[in-house]
Amino acid sequence: MDGMEGKVEMMNKRRVKSRELFLRFSAFLFTLVSVILIGLNKQSKLIPIKLLANFPPVDVLVTAKWKYQSAFVYHMVATLIACSYAAVSLFVLIANKGGGKRGLASIIVILDLVMVALLFSSSSAAGAIGVLGYTGNSHVQWHKVCNVFGKFCEQAAAAVGLSLFGGLALLLLVAFQALGAHNIPN
Amino acid sequence: MDGMEGKVEMMNKRRVKSRELFLRFSAFLFTLVSVILIGLNKQSKLIPIKLLANFPPVDVLVTAKWKYQSAFVYHMVATLIACSYAAVSLFVLIANKGGGKRGLASIIVILDLVMVALLFSSSSAAGAIGVLGYTGNSHVQWHKVCNVFGKFCEQAAAAVGLSLFGGLALLLLVAFQALGAHNIPN
Numbered sequence: 001m002d003g004m005e006g007k008v009e010m011m012n013k014r015r016v017k018s019r020e021l022f023l024r025f026s027a028f029l030f031t032l033v034s035v036i037l038i039g040l041n042k043q044s045k046l047i048p049i050k051l052l053a054n055f056p057p058v059d060v061l062v063t064a065k066w067k068y069q070s071a072f073v074y075h076m077v078a079t080l081i082a083c084s085y086a087a088v089s090l091f092v093l094i095a096n097k098g099g100g101k102r103g104l105a106s107i108i109v110i111l112d113l114v115m116v117a118l119l120f121s122s123s124s125a126a127g128a129i130g131v132l133g134y135t136g137n138s139h140v141q142w143h144k145v146c147n148v149f150g151k152f153c154e155q156a157a158a159a160v161g162l163s164l165f166g167g168l169a170l171l172l173l174v175a176f177q178a179l180g181a182h183n184i185p186n
Numbered sequence: 187m188d189g190m191e192g193k194v195e196m197m198n199k200r201r202v203k204s205r206e207l208f209l210r211f212s213a214f215l216f217t218l219v220s221v222i223l224i225g226l227n228k229q230s231k232l233i234p235i236k237l238l239a240n241f242p243p244v245d246v247l248v249t250a251k252w253k254y255q256s257a258f259v260y261h262m263v264a265t266l267i268a269c270s271y272a273a274v275s276l277f278v279l280i281a282n283k284g285g286g287k288r289g290l291a292s293i294i295v296i297l298d299l300v301m302v303a304l305l306f307s308s309s310s311a312a313g314a315i316g317v318l319g320y321t322g323n324s325h326v327q328w329h330k331v332c333n334v335f336g337k338f339c340e341q342a343a344a345a346v347g348l349s350l351f352g353g354l355a356l357l358l359l360v361a362f363q364a365l366g367a368h369n370i371p372n
Binding site: 064068069070071074106109110113116117120121122123124125126127128129131132133135137139140141142143145167171174175177178179180 | 257292295299302306307308309310313315317319323326327329365366
């Protein structure tokens with residue numbers, strides 16, 4: 001009976017570890033693609049601008065870049081941090097086959113939680129600016145810009161969605177840890 | 187020795203419960219004040235606007251309200267949800283003197299985690315718009331508005347800070363739970 005129980009426990013441990021591997025790898029992948037999408041996001045357009053009253057408008061090359069909006073810079077930096085952290089913690093998890101030390105596990109779960117907050121915060125900040133780009137706000141005379149920079153806005157929206165998914169994967173990891181799922185089979 | 191151990195365990199349980207009460211009450215208080223600050227946030231100003239080319243500018247009463255920005259609406263709704271949740275969970279904690287059932291504790295820690303994500307997300311969305319209000323963005327011709335609506339911006343910033351503190355209190359609660367602090371004395 002003892003041998004049987006030991007076997008069941010080992011299988012549960014392996015299942016928990018596979019789940020953790022899967023979620024951590026998903027978080028890494030989502031944030032990595034998000035970082036790439038933000039980093040490569042750039043769109044240039046010729047826009048007719050009236051410089052002098054009596055002359056016809058002049059076409060000016062205007063460029064949209066993530067560096068031009070502080071919220072997008074925050075999104076980039078935060079997602080990059082989360083992506084690097086996911087990679088390192090994935091490496092630690094794989095290297096630590098024996099189950100790991102309690103201290104290390106505690107640090108990882110706290111950092112997971114901090115990354116959840118960071119990812120939800122940064123993607124929401126970028127998302128809020130994105131919504132403004134799509135809709136504009138007449139009360140403060142902020143005009144929508146996504147009708148001009150459509151491709152830029154779509155790519156930014158995809159990056160926001162992906163980093164939110166990354167945050168969700170880490171949120172699930174913390175949830176399982178908080179529920180004691182690492183010890184108790186469900 | 188058994189009696190001694192039992193006494194120590196009881197004291198630890200009481201300490202953990204006091205900590206939880208304190209953090210949950212803080213979360214409730216921070217989000218409540220934040221909701222009140224957002225709800226009461228309104229500023230009107232007379233702004234000279236040129237309606238016709240050959241006439242002098244006309245003073246127009248312009249009002250800043252949280253309802254005029256979708257990010258502020260999101261911030262209001264999310265903070266209100268988190269505040270109500272903190273109140274209910276506080277009540278459950280106080281009513282559940284005996285220690286509580288395992289199922290209920292699991293639901294609470296998951297909801298705590300969801301509220302952390304919600305509060306960090308909504309305050310960052312509102313914060314991003316707030317930063318834009320303070321600095322503007324020349325690349326997309328969004329002019330700063332906080333030089334005109336200073337009081338409105340300050341009150342919004344305070345609300346963002348307070349709901350972030352509320353999120354932080356709940357984050358600490360989840361961290362303690364994930365670390366198993368509810369069972370293991372530190």
